[in-house]
Amino acid sequence: MYGNIIVGGTAILLSLAGVNADQCAAGSKQVQGNWYCQPVQAIKYSNVGFPGTYNQITNMGADGRCSSTPKQFTGPLSPLDEEVSLHFRGPLSLKQIAVYTLSNSKREEPVLQRRGHANHHRHLHNRPRSNGFEHQVEERDIVATINGQEVSWKENAAGAAAAQPAMITATIDGKVVSWPNPAAQQTQAPATSVAAKQNPAPASAAATTAPAIPAKSSSAPAPIVNGAYNRIGYYNAASQTLDNLVFLGNYGGQGSGVFDYKFGASLAYSNSAGTAGAASPQILADQLLPSDKEITVMLNKDCKDGGCGYSRPGSVAYHGFEGANKVFMFEFSMPSDGKSGGLNTDMPAIWMLNAQIPRTTQYGPAECSCWTTGCGEFDIVEALHTSSTFMKSTLHTNKPAGSSDYIERPVSKTMKLAVVFDSNASTVQVQVLPDNAEFPTSISTKDISGMCSTSSEKLTSLFNVS
Numbered sequence: 001m002y003g004n005i006i007v008g009g010t011a012i013l014l015s016l017a018g019v020n021a022d023q024c025a026a027g028s029k030q031v032q033g034n035w036y037c038q039p040v041q042a043i044k045y046s047n048v049g050f051p052g053t054y055n056q057i058t059n060m061g062a063d064g065r066c067s068s069t070p071k072q073f074t075g076p077l078s079p080l081d082e083e084v085s086l087h088f089r090g091p092l093s094l095k096q097i098a099v100y101t102l103s104n105s106k107r108e109e110p111v112l113q114r115r116g117h118a119n120h121h122r123h124l125h126n127r128p129r130s131n132g133f134e135h136q137v138e139e140r141d142i143v144a145t146i147n148g149q150e151v152s153w154k155e156n157a158a159g160a161a162a163a164q165p166a167m168i169t170a171t172i173d174g175k176v177v178s179w180p181n182p183a184a185q186q187t188q189a190p191a192t193s194v195a196a197k198q199n200p201a202p203a204s205a206a207a208t209t210a211p212a213i214p215a216k217s218s219s220a221p222a223p224i225v226n227g228a229y230n231r232i233g234y235y236n237a238a239s240q241t242l243d244n245l246v247f248l249g250n251y252g253g254q255g256s257g258v259f260d261y262k263f264g265a266s267l268a269y270s271n272s273a274g275t276a277g278a279a280s281p282q283i284l285a286d287q288l289l290p291s292d293k294e295i296t297v298m299l300n301k302d303c304k305d306g307g308c309g310y311s312r313p314g315s316v317a318y319h320g321f322e323g324a325n326k327v328f329m330f331e332f333s334m335p336s337d338g339k340s341g342g343l344n345t346d347m348p349a350i351w352m353l354n355a356q357i358p359r360t361t362q363y364g365p366a367e368c369s370c371w372t373t374g375c376g377e378f379d380i381v382e383a384l385h386t387s388s389t390f391m392k393s394t395l396h397t398n399k400p401a402g403s404s405d406y407i408e409r410p411v412s413k414t415m416k417l418a419v420v421f422d423s424n425a426s427t428v429q430v431q432v433l434p435d436n437a438e439f440p441t442s443i444s445t446k447d448i449s450g451m452c453s454t455s456s457e458k459l460t461s462l463f464n465v466s
Contacts, residue, residue, distance in 0.1 A: 021462040023405050032385040034392070037404045041432040041455040043393045045401055047465045048426050049077040052398035054373040057360045060312050064262035066360075066368035071375075076324055076423040079376040079397060083308070083320030083355040086297040086328070090274075090289035091339075092348045095237045095414055096331035097245065097297060098439040100229035101323050229327055229443045233299060237286035246318055247284050248296040250362055251277030258314035263364040266315035270295050291337050292344040296358055303359070311359040320355025324423035327448060328352075329439050333414045336387060348409070349382035350417075374398040380419055380430055381407055393430055395465065405461035407432060420452055431455070 023038035030036075055068035073079040088094060234243040249270040253259030254277025257268030268277035272285040274295040281300075289295065303317040311317035321328075334348040353362070354375040366372045374397055381391035389409040394402035407417075407430070416433035429452050437451075 021457075021460075022403055023458065023461060026458075028404065031388070031390065034384050034390075035404055036390050036392075036406050037461075038406075039408045039459075040403075040405045040461045041407070041459040042429060042452070043403045043405065043407070043461045043463070044427060044429040044452075045395055045403075045463050045465055046425065046427045048395070048397075048428050049075060049081070050397075050399045050465075052079070052374055054079065054370045054375040054398075056309070056370055056375075057356065057368060058310050060263060060360060060368055062262075064365070066365065068367075068370070071370075076426040077421055077428065078324075079354060079374070080352075080378060080421070080428070081322075081324035081423070082376070083322045084352045084376070084378075085320045085355040085358050087294060087349075087351050087353060087358075088274075088289065088297070088332075089292070089294045089344065089347070089349045091291050091335055091337040091346060092289045092350075093237075093287070093333045093335065093414075094235075094284060094289065094295075094330070095286075095333075096329070096416075096439055097233070097235040098231055098329040099233040099245070099299075099321055100231050100327040100329075100443055101321070102325045103228045103230050103442075227445060229325075229445070229448065231439070231441045231443075233321075234439065235284070235297075237284065240283050240286070242283045244300045246281050246298055246300045247274070248298060248316060248318065248358070249274065249277065249294060250296075250358075252315065253277070255279035257316045258312070263312065263361050263368060265363075266312050266361070267296065267358055268316050288335065288337065291339045291346050292342065298355065308359060309356065312361065315359060317359050324421060326421045327443065328419040329416070329433070329437075330418075331414055331416045331439075333410050333412075334383075334391075335411055340386065346386045347383040347388065349379065351377060351379045351382060353377050371396075378419075378428065381409075381417070383409065395428070399465050401463055401465045403461045403463050418451060420448060 023040060026038050028035055028037045051072070051074040053070045053072050056071040057066055057068050059067040061067070073082070075081060086097070233245040234241065235245055247270040248267045250265045251257065251268040251270065252264075252266030254268055255271075256277055256279055257266040259265045269279065269281050270276075270284070271278040272282045273287065274284055274289045275293050284295065298318040298320050301319040303311055303319060308317055308319055330350065332350070336346050339345050354370060354377070356375060357369050357371050357377075360370075361368045371377065377396040379392070379394040379396070379402075381393060383390070384392055389411065390406040391409050392402065392406055394400070414435075416435065416437045418429075418431045418433055420427075420429045420431065422429075431452055431454070433451065434454070
């Protein structure tokens with residue numbers, strides 16, 4: 001991941017204004033500095049997407065300096081409606097990936113690949129850069145009353161809520177539409193929680209403050225955007241099928257891509273084990289990705305068409321997954337590989353980044369990536385400490401958010417998981433699927449709505465971004 005550093009193993013819970021319905025009323029616990037409430041089967045973020053600006057990289061010079069220009073974004077789910085890349089860190093055994101977009105979305109003609117006889121939430125997660133650069137993170141002053149005393153600290157992962165407009169207006173599929181803003185309709189401002197990973201609160205806050213119990217939202221979600229969702233990319237480990245996807249990694253200089261001591265390793269083609277670079281595209285083998293090894297998955301459409309914007313010279317550069325309405329489905333397990341010591345050991349994760357991040361630098365100088373200015377990251381499920389079985393979810397944009405509930409890590413069996421982006425409701429939902437769920441070539445909106453409604457209220461965590 002990019003920029004998610006847990007300092008001294010300590011993270012805190014921040015109280016933000018917003019109407020939420022997590023499961024913290026049933027109890028919470030603190031484990032290695034992080035608060036966890038209850039295991040759930042679904043985590044749903046609503047009111048996602050606020051207007052903002054981030055610095056888009058326009059040049060990476062030979063002297064190690066980078067140039068950028070402000071880019072404005074607006075609309076439901078922005079900036080994660082832009083192209084995103086998928087990232088996986090071991091120990092993880094990846095069995096299936098399927099990516100869907102609305103049927104009116106463009107797709108390139110797929111190239112179906114099978115293995116025959118012929119032949120690295122910018123998600124940092126405590127990762128040291130090989131070139132010695134240290135990530136600089138924007139800090140904010142947080143002030144709160146804890147045990148009757150006013151305290152303050154520096155924090156970079158979440159901030160106070162802003163005043164909300166009564167209506168949200170956006171252009172969707174060429175039409176201007178408006179809908180009530182759930183954040184503006186709230187009648188009270190109960191507290192909720194986000195894990196702040198970069199800078200700890202004062203000791204009294206981290207040691208004694210449990211998450212507050214929030215009220216539940218009374219606003220009903222809007223229906224999912226109409227239209228069939230077609231599968232635009234697919235991977236199956238057992239059959240070694242790869243359709244319109246490509247496996248990459250931060251292995252520049254190993255067969256493909258580039259490496260230097262100013263920016264570190266660029267993207268390169270990943271080898272079949274996901275542990276090193278390769279000279280050409282490979283299909284990920286049906287085996288365990290080890291601890292602290294990462295792979296990147298993007299659309300099998302390279303950036304030679306000029307549609308990706310700026311990419312680091314010499315890097316292997318591909319398009320990401322674009323659009324405000326998209327669905328990702330995964331099948332995977334996260335067994336412990338028995339390793340201990342070192343950074344990111346036995347800390348599996350699945351996340352996505354604005355695709356501009358890996359195409360410039362994921363683990364290089366902060367000023368050479370748009371991450372620090374909020375171009376977007378979504379941690380779908382991630383372990384925050386070695387051997388953790390609690391998988392947290394966190395949204396990193398100009399309005400960060402994160403649930404204190406968690407999804408249980410699939411250690412001994414595979415899990416099927418869906419991530420649904422819905423612009424009509426301004427929601428992003430992480431949903432555990434039944435074991436018999438299939439990954440078909442197309443999904444109706446009715447099926448997606450049903451899929452997002454399978455978990456009971458006690459197994460659903462709702463988080464209203466504000």
